[in-house]
Amino acid sequence: MRAVHFGAGKIGRGFIADLLHNTGYEITFVDVNEKLNAEMNQYHNYYLYVIQEDYRRKEIDKVSALSPITQPEEVSKAIVDADLVTTAVIADNFPKIANNLAAGLKARLDAGKERVNVIPCENAFYCGVMLKNELLKTGLLTEEELEKIAGIPSTAVDRMVFAAERDGRDGIDVGNTYELVIEKNQLVDPDAQPIKGAEYTGNLDKYLERKLCVVNGGHTMSAYIARLMGYDIIQDYFKVPENTKLTRDIMLQAGAFIEKKHGFAHEEMADYIDATIGRWSTPGVKDTIERIAKAPIRKLDPEDRMVKSAIECEKYGLANDLILKGIAAAFLYDVEGDEQAAEIKAYVEENGIEKAVTHYTGIESGSHIYEEILNAYNEYKAKKSN
Structure with missing residues (x-):
């Protein structure tokens, strides 16, 4: 299974990608940080350190990265081939990712692919609605086309994450507890659970x-x-x-x-x-x-x-x-x-x-x-x- 994740910051790598990895996805990050992208493309892994377990090291492997600035075509292709798309960019930054994401979804629609879940994991009220609005503002997709190609639920997120440099590389210290709650009735299949470890609810x-x-x-x-x-x-x-x-x-x-x-x-x-x-x-x-x-x-x-x-x-x-x-x-x-x-x-x-x-x-x-x-x-x- 393949997931495309927008945002390789602390929440992106330290929380959402951790759950994606546990679910069995290979993860393609989309981020503007060229240094971080180069490191992930060199090693195809990074490490988390669990604070309450004496900073136990956990490997997140099968990862790669793309730049939305220099590799927009590759980003679109990754979305066309993805089984899941997620974000952790801070909701205020939705306008910055909207064109790349909308272009990828339009390409997916044109390719005749099935609907895909696009799950924004942001600390904002009804971030799914916010993301939909930004995607429609691009003019690349009509509301009908967006509905035809994507299910976009809102979420509630919570995990303790801190940037850390350990073992000579950029790592992340994480808490051992978290909460990711997903609005299930907005998923492509409301009965499916595309991310293990998340909670699914009809009352977000x-x-x-x-x-x-x-x-x-x-x-x-x-x-x-x-x-x-x-x-x-x-x-x-x-x-x-x-x-x-x-x-x-x-x-x-x-x-x-x-x-x-x-x-x-x-x-x-x-x-x-x-x-x-x-x-x-x-x-x-x-x-x-x-x-x-x-x-x-x-x-x-x-x-x-x-x-x-x-x-x-x-x-x-x-x-x-x-x-x-x-x-x-x-x-x-x-x-x-x-x-x-x-x-x-x-x-x-x-x-x-x-x-x-x-x-x-x-x-x-x-x-x-x-x-x-x-x-x-x-x-x-x-x-x-x-």
């Missing part, structure tokens, strides 16, 4: 919201609060039991609305949260606050991890005070080089925090959660200045 919403609000939200809010405490590395923050408890309580607040809305059992949610915090606290791993907290404007969006959780909890009559403190901390996030943090700081200085809260979160002035965010912000600011 519950997994997407759990990942976004509980995992991403908990991680992000911990980072903003940790920054105010003076931490640079999130693992150092988690070494303090009180901090770990605070993060767990924040995640439980977000998890409470997920339980109400989607029917997760509380014990299941608590176990999920504990396992997640366990990953973040893994000894020997160093993950920076700067990486986790970057782009605060995006993370303060009403449909994103923090504000969405606060509003949903309010709607269900659930506690959200700790989430609101996490949101307040985001308005004080200040790190050199983060353009969005600098923009928020400038806006607050010019217009005041009162206008900034509504401007960035959409939360109405005078509402309960608005007032709580202001109170928490002023408390944080007072402590920071002392």
Whole structure:
């Protein structure tokens, strides 16, 4: 079996290709990194190192790579002959891969080949819909043609991955737990399981919201609060039991609305949260606050991890005070080089925090959660200045 995978970054090689390899696929990566491509074409393998198993080395073999810039015809041919196509490029980069992918699917259609699953594995709400839209924008395929040649489900993804150079080569350190949930009713065959180790569901919403609000939200809010405490590395923050408890309580607040809305059992949610915090606290791993907290404007969006959780909890009559403190901390996030943090700081200085809260979160002035965010912000600011 042959798989074409767009994106040879940490998630691409360290997560998705790992599952493809376990399923039995030979993998052709499509990536712009010529140095990495040359290495894979020279050795036809690379290595993963499992963090929790004393960095046990795992070989991913039967791999090759193509450049979408210098080898577009070869990329198209690989898609024509593929049994599966996947992506891990960050959803914002869909426009950059759309022409190559659409050209390959059109060539496959013209060759009379069967439909193929194109599975985007991205940390974005309904990434399958996003990818379809970008493919149609190219004008290379009509909506009817795209439907005729490809099944494009959305997914939810989660795995701890870090770049590492080991044994003189570019490797990846990976966690031993992961989650890849695939929207089965959008597959070519809803009863098939094209990737071993993935979970297949007819209700992706519950997994997407759990990942976004509980995992991403908990991680992000911990980072903003940790920054105010003076931490640079999130693992150092988690070494303090009180901090770990605070993060767990924040995640439980977000998890409470997920339980109400989607029917997760509380014990299941608590176990999920504990396992997640366990990953973040893994000894020997160093993950920076700067990486986790970057782009605060995006993370303060009403449909994103923090504000969405606060509003949903309010709607269900659930506690959200700790989430609101996490949101307040985001308005004080200040790190050199983060353009969005600098923009928020400038806006607050010019217009005041009162206008900034509504401007960035959409939360109405005078509402309960608005007032709580202001109170928490002023408390944080007072402590920071002392």
